[in-house]
Amino acid sequence: MYTAQLLSQAIEVARRSGYQIREEMLEGAGGGHCLIRGEKWLLLDLSQPQREQLNDVLDALRTEPNLDLQGVLPALADCLYGQKAA
Numbered sequence: 001m002y003t004a005q006l007l008s009q010a011i012e013v014a015r016r017s018g019y020q021i022r023e024e025m026l027e028g029a030g031g032g033h034c035l036i037r038g039e040k041w042l043l044l045d046l047s048q049p050q051r052e053q054l055n056d057v058l059d060a061l062r063t064e065p066n067l068d069l070q071g072v073l074p075a076l077a078d079c080l081y082g083q084k085a086a
Contacts, residue, residue, distance in 0.1 A: 005073065
């Protein structure tokens with residue numbers, strides 16, 4: 001349940017940071033982030049465990065210079081800045 005909370009908050013932070021989010025069943029191919037025609041996209045593979053999805057979101061957020069983390073769980077900031085993996 002805790003990973004689900006972190007994932008939900010991380011996705012919200014990504015949206016506030018300008019990411020378009022797509023959540024699809026990709027049969028374990030994995031997700032990631034990219035820039036398409038000037039827009040930031042984050043693709044999440046719903047067939048992967050939530051921890052893997054969270055790591056994909058965290059990877060994208062780590063590239064953002066000015067994140068607004070106001071109102072998120074302190075553990076999310078720890079995942080972003082204090083630890084390499086969630």
